Amino acid sequence: MQIGINGTGLVQGASIEAITQHAQIANDDGFASYWLAEHPTGGLDALMVLMVVGLSVPRIELGTAIVPTFPRHPMVMAGQTHTALNAIGPRLTLGIGLSHAPMLAQLGMPFDKPIRHLREYLSILVPLLNAGRVDFKGKMLSCEAVTFFKPTAVTPVVVAALGPQALKVAGTLADGTTLAWVGPKTVKEHIKPRLSEAAAAAGKPAPRIIATLPVCVTNDEAGIRARIGRNLAMYGELPSYKAMFEREGVERPGQLAIVGNEDQVSTAIDGMREAGVTDFAASEFTTNDDERHRTRALLKQLLV
Missing domain, CATH: 3.20.20.30 (Luciferase-like domain)
Incomplete structure (x- = not known):
């Protein structure tokens, strides 16, 4: 990935x-x-x-x-x-x-x-x-x-592409999908199978699955999740994202974000890879210098 x-x-x-x-x-x-x-x-x-x-x-x-x-x-x-x-x-x-x-x-x-x-x-x-x-x-x-x-x-x-029809069109006519507010369970069980099936039927190579989620390495996991929930609440109200939240078993953006200490964040990002994500584009959501430095340092470690 x-x-x-x-x-x-x-x-x-x-x-x-x-x-x-x-x-x-x-x-x-x-x-x-x-x-x-x-x-x-x-x-x-x-x-x-x-x-x-x-x-x-x-x-x-x-x-x-x-x-x-x-x-x-x-x-x-x-x-x-x-x-x-x-x-x-x-x-x-x-x-x-x-x-x-x-x-x-x-x-x-x-x-x-x-x-x-x-x-x-x-x-x-x-x-x-x-x-x-x-x-x-x-x-x-x-x-x-x-x-x-x-x-x-x-x-x-x-x-x-999030819904079944959009995923079929993307797999048939494009080179993959770019996702926001989609977690690993949804990628594995919904996004990848439908997208890959459409691409294979069209004689196309394995599709690219690009995913973006907020990422923060922090000592204040609860506080960051709450802030994400407040600042980005509108995404939880949009029907297409709301359906993805339901598939993932969460209710709010803060619950889906990748937040925690280095081990927690690393494990969560690896979970996206295991689910079938080919490209993870981290959206760094940090509130102070310590979080900024730790988050970027961890992401750089994952490049190796």
């Missing part, structure tokens, strides 16, 4: 400089990847930020986890991705997702037929990225185009 860093905790600060510095440290510390999310109403463009990051930070894989699909036509998404790849080289993984109905409602956008939307979106996006052309007419989305960029390498596309 590869270990990466998820920098989404910096998104609300909207500082490209801070994100670049964070990614540079992750690169220097030897992590395999650096991931960034985009909030539909936050105004920070994750693909553009990662392109800026990639211009000054070498080597490390950069990935979006995720960019919402509904606000961008797949031709626009492909154009942004090609532009970023042209600037930083073939080390970008594009993570996309449907987002959530309440968030799209803030944009005045309907959350109509999300599975059909996702299937048609990928049917346009993947050929544009990897062949540079597409001719697709769907019921919700259509595109006839040839890109100015001529692809020279395959660009991995992963999908935020």
